[in-house]
Amino acid sequence: MIDDGLNMTCIAECVARIEEYTTAGQDAFAASTLIQDAVIRNFQVIGDATKNISPELRQAHPDVPWRRMAGFRDVLVHDYLRVDLAIVWEIIEIELPSLKPKILEILQTLNSIPS
Numbered sequence: 001m002i003d004d005g006l007n008m009t010c011i012a013e014c015v016a017r018i019e020e021y022t023t024a025g026q027d028a029f030a031a032s033t034l035i036q037d038a039v040i041r042n043f044q045v046i047g048d049a050t051k052n053i054s055p056e057l058r059q060a061h062p063d064v065p066w067r068r069m070a071g072f073r074d075v076l077v078h079d080y081l082r083v084d085l086a087i088v089w090e091i092i093e094i095e096l097p098s099l100k101p102k103i104l105e106i107l108q109t110l111n112s113i114p115s
Contacts, residue, residue, distance in 0.1 A: 002052060002053070002054045004053055004054050004057045004110055005107070005110045005111065007049040007050075007052050007053050008049075008053070008057075008103060008106055008107045008110060009107060010045065010046075010049040011046050011049045011050065011103050012100075012103050012104060012107055014042040014043070014045050014046045014049075015042075015046070015096055015099065015100050015103060017038070017042050018039050018042050018043070018092060018096060019096070019100075021035050021038050021039050021042075022035065022039060022092055026089050026093075029085070029089060029092075030085060030089075036085060036088075039088065039092070040076055040080075040083070040088065043072060043073065043076055043088070043091075044073050044076050044077060046069055046073065047069055047070050047071075047072055047073015047074065047076070047077075048073060050066055050069040050070045050073070051070050051073075053066065057106070061102065061106055063102060064099070064102050064103070064106070065095075065099070069099075072091070
């Protein structure tokens with residue numbers, strides 16, 4: 001059974017962690033393999049959770065880049081030797097800020113639906 005609420009909570013928590021881990025900026029991110037590993041791990045979890053979102057929820061929210069989120073996870077897991085940290089940072093700076101409110105809105109809607 002698919003639990004969209006659990007998966008969306010997981011995605012929201014991972015977004016918050018990535019934000020927390022990268023507050024020191026791009027230079028700190030580039031200099032720390034610890035931060036890089038933590039961020040990349042959370043992107044992988046976002047991708048895994050995304051793959052477990054129901055088709056109905058995905059269709060109801062076409063503005064969320066579900067396929068790109070899942071695809072980024074696949075790149076991180078399967079092509080990890082070729083991961084470009086500049087692209088990871090670009091996603092942190094450009095994609096996450098626009099993704100976060102969409103995720104939180106979906107989560108709020110799911111939490112307001114009686115079980």
